Amino acid sequence: DIQMTQSPSSLSASVRDRVIITCRASQGIRDDLAWYQQKPGKAPKRLIYDASSLQSGVPSRFSGSGSGTEFTLTISSLEPEDFATYYCLQHNTYPWTFGQGTRVDIK
């Protein structure tokens, strides 16, 4: 199985901070990566697909980059509603696998 390693596991940040989350795949997955946001008690919401394409309706402060084995999710200016947990997902090879998550909380 392809292992997905996210870093950091958690971070504390302030409103208007720039936040970068990294996801590393144990083998190349081209750009077959998505990013999700999850709030407590809710289903995940897709933010980014194909590594860098912004999901319709998602604010432009979210962006994704990378290909192969290294990927990043960037929040350019953190808003109060962005405090949540973020996950990457590789959909290149079955079984699809997720990162362990990055919890973003208020400093």
Add this chain to the structure above:
Amino acid sequence: QVHLVQSGAEVKQPGASVQVSCQTSGFTFTSYHFHWVRQAPGERFEWMGRINPNTGDTNYAQKFQDRVNMTRDKSMKTAFMELSRLTSDDAAVYYCARGRVSMDVWGQGTPVSVSS
């Protein structure tokens, strides 16, 4: 409006089976695959498998291969996931999700508890 609405919470005894349904609306049911993912407390998401509702073809994660069954009813526009021989390790929230490429829309989740 695209909706995936899952069946309600379940409490099962060890060794039992559970079936979770995922009723869809707002899009063409046969145009998307349906994936099942679970999240146990404190654990990362775990992809269980997917079904092509048009053909009924499935792909299962090897971990669940011998005790999961994913089906669909095209007339009801509903996907189903059955997991058998439950243990305490199967206690989790189970999600269905629509996907062509990755998963774009998710159901609300179905909590499954396993307890004697």
